Amino acid sequence: MPRGDLDRLEEVIERMTDIAESFGLRPFPMRYEICPADVVYAVGAYGMPTRFAHWSFGKAFERMKLQYDTGLSKIYELVINGDPCYAFLLDTNTLLQNKLIVAHVLAHSDFFRNNVHFSTTPRDMVERMSVYAERIRRYEMVHGEDTVEAFLDDALVVAEHTPPPSPVGPGRPPREAEEGREGGRAKRDRLREDIPAYLIEYSPELEDWQRDILAALREEMRYFWPQLETKIMNEGWATYWHLRIMREMDLPPDEALEFARMHSQVTQPGGYSINPYRLGLAIYEAQGEDLERLFEIREGETDVSFLRNYLTESLVEEQDLYLWEAARGELRVMEKDWRRVRDALVAERVHGGLPTLEVAGESPRGELVLHHRYEGVPLDLKHLKKALMAVRRLWGTTVHLDTVVDERPVRFTAAVDGVRSEPIYAGGVGPSGS
Secondary structure (H helix, E strand, C coil): CCHHHHHHHHHHHHHHHHHHHHHCCCCCCEEEEEECHHHHHHHHHHCCCCCCCCHHHHHHHHHHHHHHHCCCCCCCEEEECCCCEEEEEECCCCHHHHHHHHHHHHHHHHHHHHCHHHCCCCCCHHHHHHHHHHHHHHHHHHHCHHHHHHHHHHHHHHHCCCCCCCCCECCECCHHHHHHHCCHHHHHHHHHHCHHHHHHHHCCCCCHHHHHHHHHHHHHHHHHHHHHHCHHHHHHHHHHHHHHHHHCCCCCHHHHHHHHHHHHHHCCCCCCCCCHHHHHHHHHHCCCCCHHHHHHHHHHCCHHHHHHHHCCHHHHHHCCCCEEEEECCEEEEEECCHHHHHHHHHHHHHHHHCCCEEEEEECCCCCEEEEECCCCCCCCHHHHHHHHHHHHHHHCCCEEEEEEECCEEEEEEEECCEEEEEEEECCEECCCCC
16 A cells, blocks of 8 residues: 555544444454455465464465455455454555455454453464464474374364353353363263363373364364354444444545445345345344444344344345255255245354264273264265264274264264264164164
8 A cells, every 4th residue: 555545544543443432332452454465365264363384274375365366356354353353454455445444343343352252262362373383383393294284184174073162151150161170970071062172181092292282273163163153243243334434434425436336245145145244234234223232232142043033024035035956957946934044044053054063972892972963954974974084083993973864863983994874773773773
């Protein structure tokens, strides 16, 4: 950006912050960084400014950067939940684009600070991830890059099944605060819902450095969890407030027209998927001008309760939402009943859209048995087989997973020779039921 635009942007940030606070928003202190595309896309691919190296992050960076270089997509900003809250702006943005982005990220920061599901999030995660990255680099020096990367391949798969942290509620301490007061059987039972923690504590296979890495990845996943659970709410909140703050900026006609064009691009229909900016904004706007009510919703809900409580019949019709399927090479509408559309959207957002797996127990031979909490959505079988083999390598011996396929209970078993499946009968597993 030209020096003159930078000076004007500083003035804009100060004024927008005042406007946001006059509405009642309470964002964290903000740190704005104007960066070249390489930096912004690296942060986008890694999820944080500082994180350990892994081939999957490099792959994501190359894909995203290629789309940017060929004009297929553009990341205007990235915002990192922390205290202070970091916002990364592209150095090719125009001054008007940066005005919209500043208004948008101020609202994201307010959401991070005030939604209860972020209440236990470490606000120094940038620094913590830097420490984790340094430890992993040291492990690479000791054990070799290939060894550590192969372990990371498996550990990243398992880390996805870290359960979300418990928010702090009146009279109820977070579950994590109670960990130090329990032991033995109670601890083992509690960890059944937390596969990474169970492996860290009880796997006979893992070495200390591997437990340390898996613990770091588990902590990272816990940091990202509230963002997974509030995608529609958070983007809708930021869009609602960038609209209101920009209206207070007395834009000249040419900028007002350009802003209207940018806003319409952000909120255009999502084609075959939901646009969280558009849907979230529509739900907040449907609540009217009662700011106290809006702040109450922002504070306590997740996407699941947000959709269940506030996605009404009129909103489903207004947003032209329906269920569709691909059949015989064609797309066709399956369902337009608003309750079924709402319930389908809610089902997609349960557990952040990730399957819920837990430890069912261990066999007398030390084999690990996992259970999929089936809630009408089947597992992706291709991914399941890869994930199950990853758990097997971390556990050191055979691993089973019970789930439902085509409405029938099925057990998948990961052993030395690969993954096989068998139906589960009332009397046990296998064709004979024995």
